[in-house]
Amino acid sequence: MSTSTLARRVSPAAVALAAVAVLTACGDLHAPGATPGATSRPSGSSSPSASGASPYVEPGAGDGAPHYNENNAYRRAGEMAPAHAADAEREAARIRPVLKRLWEQRKWNPETVRTALLRLGYEEERVAQDGKRLGGTLTVTGLPSHWEGDGPVTPEGSRVALRVHDDACVTAFLQQSNFAVSTNGPYPETGCFQPPYGH
Numbered sequence: 001m002s003t004s005t006l007a008r009r010v011s012p013a014a015v016a017l018a019a020v021a022v023l024t025a026c027g028d029l030h031a032p033g034a035t036p037g038a039t040s041r042p043s044g045s046s047s048p049s050a051s052g053a054s055p056y057v058e059p060g061a062g063d064g065a066p067h068y069n070e071n072n073a074y075r076r077a078g079e080m081a082p083a084h085a086a087d088a089e090r091e092a093a094r095i096r097p098v099l100k101r102l103w104e105q106r107k108w109n110p111e112t113v114r115t116a117l118l119r120l121g122y123e124e125e126r127v128a129q130d131g132k133r134l135g136g137t138l139t140v141t142g143l144p145s146h147w148e149g150d151g152p153v154t155p156e157g158s159r160v161a162l163r164v165h166d167d168a169c170v171t172a173f174l175q176q177s178n179f180a181v182s183t184n185g186p187y188p189e190t191g192c193f194q195p196p197y198g199h
Contacts, residue, residue: 080185084168088183091162092170094120096181099160099174108174113158114140122162137163139192143175161192 080088098116102108117138118124125136139161145152157175164170169192172181186192 080168080183081165084165085183088164088168088170091164092172092181092183095160095162095170095172099172099179099181103174103179106176108157108176108179110140110142110158113160113174114138117160117162125161125163133163139163143173159193163192 095117098120099113102113102116107113114124117140122138123136125139126134128134140158143155143157143159145154147153155175157173160170160172160174162170163186167185168183169186170181170183171192171194173179184192184194187195
């Protein structure tokens, strides 16, 4: 094959590639004489999404942020063994009517809730300063504070954690508007209670 034949075959492909490169350069249309970096947009069009956003979206990412799953691993409960999950469901069924009765009586303070649950035969969980569990399975606290307006607000109510097994918990809350009881595995940093956002 002669050099001139090869040049004729490559030439149309090269021209097409060059045309595509020119037409798609940075995805912006430039008016003649425009300042480099300035873009031309039809009036009334919305601006593009925030520049610098990662094109990578992690599978299962709640808000599409890069590394969402990695950054929120501390807020995911551990897995429960099937038999332990069934045990946790049984304990939740014992706790639910007690909490429903207290909620209907408008008694959701931690002391009242703790006393009612201790009557079911649970023992308060005791933990050493280094975090080692010393015994017991029940924890009842006030609801965590949250930011509202100019400062933190602590709502009235209680939250409950019952450690059924090392890998199985019952968690619940009571407040003026509602109450709920659920089962979950423990969280890496906070045991039965889901940790707040903030890492």
